[in-house]
Amino acid sequence: MKAMRLREFGAPLVWEAVPEPRPGPRQALVQSKANGLCATDLKIVDGLVPTVRTPLLLGHESAGVVVEVGSDVETVRPGDRVVMVCKQTCGACRMCRAGHEAMCLHSPGRLGFEIDGGFGELVAVSDRNLVKVGPHVSMEAASLIGGTLGSPLHAIRMARVEVGETAVVFGVGGLGLHALQILRHLGASVIGVDVKEEKLEKARELGALHTVHALREDPVKAVLDLTNGVGADVALEIVGGAAVPPVIQQGLDLLRPGGRLVILGYHYGQVVPVDPAKLVYKWLQIIASHNHSVRDVADAASLVNDGRVQAVVAATAPMREANEALARLRAGDPVGRIVLQW
Numbered sequence: 044m045k046a047m048r049l050r051e052f053g054a055p056l057v058w059e060a061v062p063e064p065r066p067g068p069r070q071a072l073v074q075s076k077a078n079g080l081c082a083t084d085l086k087i088v089d090g091l092v093p094t095v096r097t098p099l100l101l102g103h104e105s106a107g108v109v110v111e112v113g114s115d116v117e118t119v120r121p122g123d124r125v126v127m128v129c130k131q132t133c134g135a136c137r138m139c140r141a142g143h144e145a146m147c148l149h150s151p152g153r154l155g156f157e158i159d160g161g162f163g164e165l166v167a168v169s170d171r172n173l174v175k176v177g178p179h180v181s182m183e184a185a186s187l188i189g190g191t192l193g194s195p196l197h198a199i200r201m202a203r204v205e206v207g208e209t210a211v212v213f214g215v216g217g218l219g220l221h222a223l224q225i226l227r228h229l230g231a232s233v234i235g236v237d238v239k240e241e242k243l244e245k246a247r248e249l250g251a252l253h254t255v256h257a258l259r260e261d262p263v264k265a266v267l268d269l270t271n272g273v274g275a276d277v278a279l280e281i282v283g284g285a286a287v288p289p290v291i292q293q294g295l296d297l298l299r300p301g302g303r304l305v306i307l308g309y310h311y312g313q314v315v316p317v318d319p320a321k322l323v324y325k326w327l328q329i330i331a332s333h334n335h336s337v338r339d340v341a342d343a344a345s346l347v348n349d350g351r352v353q354a355v356v357a358a359t360a361p362m363r364e365a366n367e368a369l370a371r372l373r374a375g376d377p378v379g380r381i382v383l384q385w
């Protein structure tokens with residue numbers, strides 16, 4: 044089969060023929076159709092993710108069509124349109140049984156990280172890690188249901204957001220634009236913070252009550268002004284990169300007493316000094332969220348199936364142009380996700 048393969052870190056991906064994967068008894072063979080690109084793909088290509096080895100087929104936000112199933116598979120059939128949940132799970136460990144598959148203790152790996160993902164024409168995926176989508180959901184939209192929607196959905200669940208609360212979303216990029224739609228759907232008021240006007244514009248279009256341009260306005264003062272000096276109930280850090288430490292400080296400063304800060308974005312090796320007195324005297328909670336469980340993806344799929352949340356595709360490109368698409372992601376910030384198509 045054809046694939047765009049990472050042969051060595053820091054080098055362009057190579058378009059080449061690779062062996063087809065064969066599905067195990069509890070696996071389905073999925074024809075890859077669409078793959079969302081995220082900043083983590085850049086970390087993988089740069090060799091920053093310690094568990095990744097080359098050669099590798101990237102693609103951890105993928106959707107496709109089942110073409111074959113193993114002998115013991117009962118939940119999906121050839122022809123089903125599916126989201127591939129990136130973390131392959133054992134289904135039996137303590138974390139899996141508690142519904143926290145993102146933290147599976149015996150995972151064979153994640154698609155596009157430790158095992159081959161959607162940058163190949165065919166992917167072998169455990170039947171536990173497939174979520175079906177309706178016929179009217181495009182494959183491009185479906186590719187965003189896992190990482191781009193499931194991950195913020197998981198974070199919002201961890202923050203226990205309630206109707207009527209005010210949530211600040213730092214970074215209204217790929218994940219942030221979807222986080223804000225989920226928050227709106229739950230009945231929260233959303234304040235979007237970013238440094239790119241076109242993203243803030245999109246955030247307002249998708250229902251943000253207010254937006255703050257962080258280079259023109261102090262987000263802490265802006266949020267305190269907007270909440271009559273009380274502060275926000277919840278803040279989500281989804282910026283990643285060098286902005287993470289200052290955004291964590293701002294997030295803590297703009298919360299009301301008892302508020303929750305959720306950290307999703309990161310860069311390896313960053314150290315953030317936090318004054319414990321600030322946390323103690325304000326009863327603040329810091330929550331970290333990584334990845335998503337199968338339930339998050341299933342619920343995200345139902346939000347998209349029913350049209351309650353819109354998958355924001357910034358641009359599409361053929362798989363063969365993956366290097367150009369990765370360069371575009373590295374150079375700027377697309378409004379929503381860039382999706383590679385097979």
Ligand SMILES: [Zn+2]
Nearest residue numbers: 081083104190
């Ligand atoms: Zn991702």
Ligand SMILES: [Zn+2]
Nearest residue numbers: 133136139147
């Ligand atoms: Zn497990």
